[in-house]
Amino acid sequence: MNRVLSSRWTKVAVFVLSLAPLLLLGWRLFLFWRGGLGYDPDLTADPVAYITHYTGDWTIRFLLITLCVTPLRKLFNLPKIARFRRMLGLFAFFYGCLHLTTWVWLDQSFDPSGMIKDVIKRRYITAGMTAFAMMIPLAVTSTAGWVRRLGFPRWQRIHRLIYFSALAGVIHYYWLVKSDVRLPLLYGGILAVLMIYRANMWLRSAPKRRPVTTPRTAYLRD
Amino acid sequence: MVIRKSSDLRYSQVTPKKDYVNRRRFLASSIAAGALAVAPQARAVTKLNGVTKGPYSTDEKPTPFDAITHYNNFYEFGTDKEDPSRNATKFVTSPWTVRIDGEVGKPLTLDLDALYKVAPLEERIYRHRCVERWSMVIPWIGYPLNVLLKKVEPTAKAKYVAFESYYDRKQMPQGVWSGIAFPYVEGLRLDEAMNPLALLAVGLYGDTLPNQDGAPFRLVVPWKYGYKSIKSIVKIRLVEKQPPTTWNLAAANEYGFYSNVNPEVDHPRWSQAKERRIGEFSMRNTVKFNGYGDQVASLYNGMDLRKYY
Numbered sequence: 001m002n003r004v005l006s007s008r009w010t011k012v013a014v015f016v017l018s019l020a021p022l023l024l025l026g027w028r029l030f031l032f033w034r035g036g037l038g039y040d041p042d043l044t045a046d047p048v049a050y051i052t053h054y055t056g057d058w059t060i061r062f063l064l065i066t067l068c069v070t071p072l073r074k075l076f077n078l079p080k081i082a083r084f085r086r087m088l089g090l091f092a093f094f095y096g097c098l099h100l101t102t103w104v105w106l107d108q109s110f111d112p113s114g115m116i117k118d119v120i121k122r123r124y125i126t127a128g129m130t131a132f133a134m135m136i137p138l139a140v141t142s143t144a145g146w147v148r149r150l151g152f153p154r155w156q157r158i159h160r161l162i163y164f165s166a167l168a169g170v171i172h173y174y175w176l177v178k179s180d181v182r183l184p185l186l187y188g189g190i191l192a193v194l195m196i197y198r199a200n201m202w203l204r205s206a207p208k209r210r211p212v213t214t215p216r217t218a219y220l221r222d
Numbered sequence: 223m224v225i226r227k228s229s230d231l232r233y234s235q236v237t238p239k240k241d242y243v244n245r246r247r248f249l250a251s252s253i254a255a256g257a258l259a260v261a262p263q264a265r266a267v268t269k270l271n272g273v274t275k276g277p278y279s280t281d282e283k284p285t286p287f288d289a290i291t292h293y294n295n296f297y298e299f300g301t302d303k304e305d306p307s308r309n310a311t312k313f314v315t316s317p318w319t320v321r322i323d324g325e326v327g328k329p330l331t332l333d334l335d336a337l338y339k340v341a342p343l344e345e346r347i348y349r350h351r352c353v354e355r356w357s358m359v360i361p362w363i364g365y366p367l368n369v370l371l372k373k374v375e376p377t378a379k380a381k382y383v384a385f386e387s388y389y390d391r392k393q394m395p396q397g398v399w400s401g402i403a404f405p406y407v408e409g410l411r412l413d414e415a416m417n418p419l420a421l422l423a424v425g426l427y428g429d430t431l432p433n434q435d436g437a438p439f440r441l442v443v444p445w446k447y448g449y450k451s452i453k454s455i456v457k458i459r460l461v462e463k464q465p466p467t468t469w470n471l472a473a474a475n476e477y478g479f480y481s482n483v484n485p486e487v488d489h490p491r492w493s494q495a496k497e498r499r500i501g502e503f504s505m506r507n508t509v510k511f512n513g514y515g516d517q518v519a520s521l522y523n524g525m526d527l528r529k530y531y
Binding site: 038039041044045046047048049106107109118121122123124175176178179180181182 | 402505
């Protein structure tokens with residue numbers, strides 16, 4: 001398994017697979033355009049709503065997939081799987097950008113005052129914007145150069161933002177559905193499991209900075 | 223683009239792409255269905271004859287039939303827009319009974335045949351605006367609700383009209399996940415119901431209603447958000463007090479009794495100032511009362527429409 005994970009072709013495969021949702025959407029849009037922009041069952045009667053939901057769905061899915069990497073690494077002892085974490089995280093950001101672009105372009109027609117009003121007033125959009133904004137520093141600092149510049153401990157703390165981005169994304173979804181909350185709750189449930197796993201690992205890990213109690217320092221402790 | 227030719231073939235007779243693609247499976251299931259020919263059936267749409275052009279039609283371009291029949295909110299059959307067209311294929315709409323009673327002098331029970339004969343059928347091309355901010359233009363076929371109501375002679379106590387949809391857990395297993403309670407109920411104030419715009423629809427685009435559009439009998443109140451246009455009606459009752467309505471029960475702060483289309487009154491979670499006409503890509507401005515202000519604005523004189531949303 002480690003052999004497979006170490007191969008560069010595996011990385012290529014994961015990259016191509018991660019692009020697949022976009023390629024499928026692109027193909028459907030091409031057929032739609034070629035069909036004269038008439039009704040296309042694959043894009044539903046409201047293609048803009050379909051594209052918005054599709055890109056949003058893949059954003060949250062890639063966030064959750066990214067969050068699965070470390071648990072899988074620890075549970076199955078696969079150190080090499082960490083190689084894919086950055087790529088998957090950047091794909092989450094990528095689909096997030098597509099989702100935001102759909103809203104800015106097709107829903108809001110690039111109207112800045114309309115957008116600002118919506119971000120302030122519509123709480124589900126506030127949540128979505130927050131989720132996206134939190135991904136930006138992660139995308140920017142995703143390279144090895146930044147890890148060196150910041151030092152790993154600081155870099156790692158910044159990248160904990162992904163937990164909050166995923167949470168804001170789930171809330172964004174929950175707040176926008178009319179009554180059928182199953183998918184938002186499903187994503188929320190998966191996120192909860194992944195976070196509980198991490199909390200469990202953190203609680204069980206050896207404390208790093210607790211001062212050592214020796215007979216000489218014992219008087220310092222109560 | 224659909225180019226309508228004056229041939230014998232109706233557009234609605236075109237084999238749905240899904241069935242064509244799965245034609246072997248389709249044939250197998252229709253052989254099985256033929257064996258049950260005498261049992262209650264899910265009806266295919268049939269042509270409606272003798273339909274005249276009715277009043278209040280818009281001259282805006284009607285939404286393509288495929289879009290009207292594959293983009294539906296009919297939560298009993300699932301909450302995705304394509305669910306009703308997929309899941310309502312076996313929905314039994316014959317025989318059908320509608321009971322009209324309550325504060326009336328002459329309660330009435332109508333079977334399917336009688337429903338089509340209440341009044342001469344007319345075609346009305348209405349705008350349809352969903353609370354979700356999409357809209358369509360639909361060529362309905364039916365007759366005014368006030369004709370049926372006058373037949374049953376509402377008493378002086380009748381102030382509201384309550385409606386109830388058909389609900390059957392066995393035929394509508396997807397409904398339990400929808401987040402709203404069934405059977406679906408709706409209501410109108412009596413003067414709203416008596417307004418000539420309120421239509422009881424039995425067909426669209428020249429044929430009877432497809433299952434996913436509320437077969438065989440539904441309400442259309444085009445100046446209100448789409449969820450008020452209750453589908454697959456089985457009960458109409460004249461009542462004294464304002465009746466419960468399903469979306470109001472689900473979220474009272476978001477869906478009121480009146481639900482008039484109004485760009486000035488936002489949904490708590492989204493703006494109602496704009497809408498997307500299905501088939502178009504940019505949003506267009508929403509018009510108060512969905513553009514039917516001339517016919518219905520007077521019903522709400524002096525009412526604060528922010529309070530009575």
